[in-house]
Amino acid sequence: MTDEAYLFLLDDAATALGVSPAAVGELACMDTPAVQAWLAAQGSSASSPLLRLLPPEERGAVPEGAERLPVPLSEEELSRVRRQTAPAAHADVEEELLAYRDCADxxxxxxxxxxxxxxxxxxxxxxxxxxxxxxxxxxxx
Structure with missing residues (x-):
């Protein structure tokens, strides 16, 4: 497992911060009792448009006062989160680097x-x- 990423709830779905967990694909942490209990306590669900996820290095971007929960991600899950939160130009090049790594492995x-x-x-x-x-x-x- 890596450093902890952060699940958090936005006040406004129009805010472009983080990534929706659903957009990242299946994440093991979303099925844990801790996440399920946190979502229930917030009156939210995994499909809420207000639910966002940020990688550990961006946790400072979580709005002050936002409800948040640290969650562990595998290296592969964290890589998907980073690709989703990166600017499009970065994401494209990162995909190429991953393809190269897979070919060179x-x-x-x-x-x-x-x-x-x-x-x-x-x-x-x-x-x-x-x-x-x-x-x-x-x-x-």
């Missing part, structure tokens, strides 16, 4: 398997588009 293992299968190092460099030093390091392992 396991790169070193793939290079090692290629070398073990007999693919020449210069060909691995060509095909993978990696620095020759990366291939040399993989060959030395």
């Amino acid at each position: 396991g790169r070193d293992g793939l290079i090692e398997r290629a070398l073990a299968a007999g693919v020449p190092p210069h060909r691995v460099v060509e095909l993978a588009g990696v620095d020759p030093k990366t291939v040399t390091a993989a060959a030395d392992r």
